[in-house]
Amino acid sequence: MTISSSTISIKSFFPRGLLSRSLLIMVSPLIILQLISTYVFYNTHWNRITYSLATSIAGEISAIINMMHAFPGEQNRYATFAIATTSLDLKITLNNNDILKTTDVNSLVSKNKSFNFSKSNSEKILIKAISERVDLPFYIDVCKANRDVEIRVLLPEGVLNIHASRKRLYSPTTTIFILWMTGAAFLLFGIATIFMRNQVNSVRRLAIAVDNFGKGRDVPYFKPQGASEVRQVAISFEQMRDRIKLQIDQRMEMLACISHDLRTSITRMKLALTLIKNDDITELKDDVFEMERMIKDYLNFASNESVEKTSMIDLMELLKIITGKFLRNKATIDLNCEESLFLPLRPLAISRCLTNLIDNATRYATNVSIHSERHKNIIEIIIDDNGTGIHAEHREIVFNNFVRLEESRNSKTGGIGLGLTIARDVARSHGGDILLEDSPFGGLRVKLQLPF
Numbered sequence: 001m002t003i004s005s006s007t008i009s010i011k012s013f014f015p016r017g018l019l020s021r022s023l024l025i026m027v028s029p030l031i032i033l034q035l036i037s038t039y040v041f042y043n044t045h046w047n048r049i050t051y052s053l054a055t056s057i058a059g060e061i062s063a064i065i066n067m068m069h070a071f072p073g074e075q076n077r078y079a080t081f082a083i084a085t086t087s088l089d090l091k092i093t094l095n096n097n098d099i100l101k102t103t104d105v106n107s108l109v110s111k112n113k114s115f116n117f118s119k120s121n122s123e124k125i126l127i128k129a130i131s132e133r134v135d136l137p138f139y140i141d142v143c144k145a146n147r148d149v150e151i152r153v154l155l156p157e158g159v160l161n162i163h164a165s166r167k168r169l170y171s172p173t174t175t176i177f178i179l180w181m182t183g184a185a186f187l188l189f190g191i192a193t194i195f196m197r198n199q200v201n202s203v204r205r206l207a208i209a210v211d212n213f214g215k216g217r218d219v220p221y222f223k224p225q226g227a228s229e230v231r232q233v234a235i236s237f238e239q240m241r242d243r244i245k246l247q248i249d250q251r252m253e254m255l256a257c258i259s260h261d262l263r264t265s266i267t268r269m270k271l272a273l274t275l276i277k278n279d280d281i282t283e284l285k286d287d288v289f290e291m292e293r294m295i296k297d298y299l300n301f302a303s304n305e306s307v308e309k310t311s312m313i314d315l316m317e318l319l320k321i322i323t324g325k326f327l328r329n330k331a332t333i334d335l336n337c338e339e340s341l342f343l344p345l346r347p348l349a350i351s352r353c354l355t356n357l358i359d360n361a362t363r364y365a366t367n368v369s370i371h372s373e374r375h376k377n378i379i380e381i382i383i384d385d386n387g388t389g390i391h392a393e394h395r396e397i398v399f400n401n402f403v404r405l406e407e408s409r410n411s412k413t414g415g416i417g418l419g420l421t422i423a424r425d426v427a428r429s430h431g432g433d434i435l436l437e438d439s440p441f442g443g444l445r446v447k448l449q450l451p452f
Helices: 005-011 018-043 045-070 074-088 121-133 172-214 228-275 279-303 315-328 347-364 419-429
Strands: 090-095 138-141 148-155 158-165 311-314 333-336 342-345 368-375 378-385 433-438 444-451
Touching (some): 018 045, 172 228, 315 347, 315 368
Parallel strands (some): 333 368
Antiparallel strands (some): 090 158, 148 158, 311 342
């Protein structure tokens, strides 16, 4: 099953967080509803009200022109203009020697002329209303600095200049509607954000608790919170955590008993062999010591310090201590790491992990280099050597239990095949991993990755 690139590109625009996705699910229908409501409002109510207001202004202008023609004379004209000013809030003047500029084609209007409407919707409606009621050329300008609408009508006796307040073309319901829609949207968005953040925080706390427990850290103060479904998951996690802890405690108790019994028996055997002064039993003594070492490795693998508590330790200081032990045994190690790096780790477990990795490197190589790198929230301890390395097809097999690429089982050429297994088990129990790659020195590169 293939996924098209268009689907991937669309998904990249969507948020990934639970809070943002939940808000998107709730807000999207609200935005769509508001867009539909706004479209309906502007195409019905707003246009009708604007057309009604524009028709009122056009009717008043038509009435004034008709009164001027019905009652000619300068005195009657002044009286008409005075009534229009006081009663209709229209400022009217007549310029006898003025004409409309025919060069302004887009603004010159009559029933027999066409024009380009590069204007606002309210201005278009006003032009339409005046064209229906005034059978004369006219010019409209709504861009005046004094926020008035200027209407100039060409009459036989001159140009009639009419100034009307621009507020007469607009209804306050438009502003109220927009404020209501915007305010309601922000109010609902704020309430939804507050409630959803509380729900998402409970999921985040649960995720942090699961992550810490998976890394071997204690989760002592975790409490189920949030919605009933989230609480149910949290309670199930607590029950699972308690069962796992009980199983670990029972296993550690059993291993402690086995370890005590085996070591007691081996100690008796070592003591008895020591008292026997016979050179023929030298190989038997070596076998007993080898048996003791193997049992110790088996028990270390089985226990893996599962009950050890995590604490903030300086990983670089610990690494210096471990490499110092190998340097005292004449190993050649070049250590280049940071000054300090504190991480929540189990000290004994991580010491065993590093010891096994460095021991493998010094066992099969003459020169070993160790350095650290940071990648986002991951710290890498990189161990390079100039040994024979491991072929790519064998790099996962060596992490299996009791696997040795050298099949002689000679203790002088290697352990029992648990060193890398224990090391990776420790790394993964801390939330990290171990990777094997080719080294620039010709041997093997081991990457110990740990989160911080």
